[in-house]
Amino acid sequence: KDARVRVTQCGVDAPNIVITEDEGMSVEDTLTTLREALTNATLVLGMHPDQATDAAVTFACERGLPFAVVPCCVYAKEFSRRRLRDGTQVTTHEQLCAYLMEKTSASGAKVQMSTLDMRGKNVVIWSLGAEPMCRA
Structure with a gap:
């Protein structure tokens, strides 16, 4: 049996996930484990x-x-x-990277962009993090 849940039930806002009881854990046990992992x-x-x-x-930004x-x-x-910030819709990879940089800077954290040696x-x-943001 599949149960569609939202990670918001664990105290965070994230996309839908699917938990399958056939994987050895009940839905409740899986949510408890997920909640603990996210909290810690x-x-x-x-x-x-x-x-x-x-x-x-x-x-990451909300929690510093x-x-x-x-x-x-x-x-x-x-x-x-x-x-x-200038209102441009994010449609390219370069813009996505800029958007993530802007989003992180707005949280008060110092953010860096680097290139990994891979294809x-x-x-x-x-980012190395910052003080956690207050959530409204």
């Missing part, structure tokens, strides 16, 4: 996290956690509300 997180890493990119950066993400696909149609999408956006 000290670092956020995302290697080509696709649709979870924003959620990973937001989660260090993070590193290597964004890949932009998903411009799915995330049509993404805008750069493919290899730009990493990273």
Whole structure:
């Protein structure tokens, strides 16, 4: 039996996930484990996290956690509300990287962009974190 849940039930805002009881844990046990992992997180890493990119950066920034993400696909149609400070819609990988830099800077954290020595999408956006933001 599959149960569609939102990670918001664990206290964070993130995309839908699917939990399958056939994987050895009940839905409740899985949610408890996920809640504990998120509560105790000290670092956020995302290697080509696709649709979870924003959620990973937001989660880290709201909690003042260090993070590193290597964004890949932009998903411009799915995330049509993404805008750069100048109002430009985010439609390219370069713009996505700029957007993540702006988003992190707005949280008060110092943010860096580096290039990894590998093929493919290899730009990493990273921060050592800052003071946690108050959530309204």
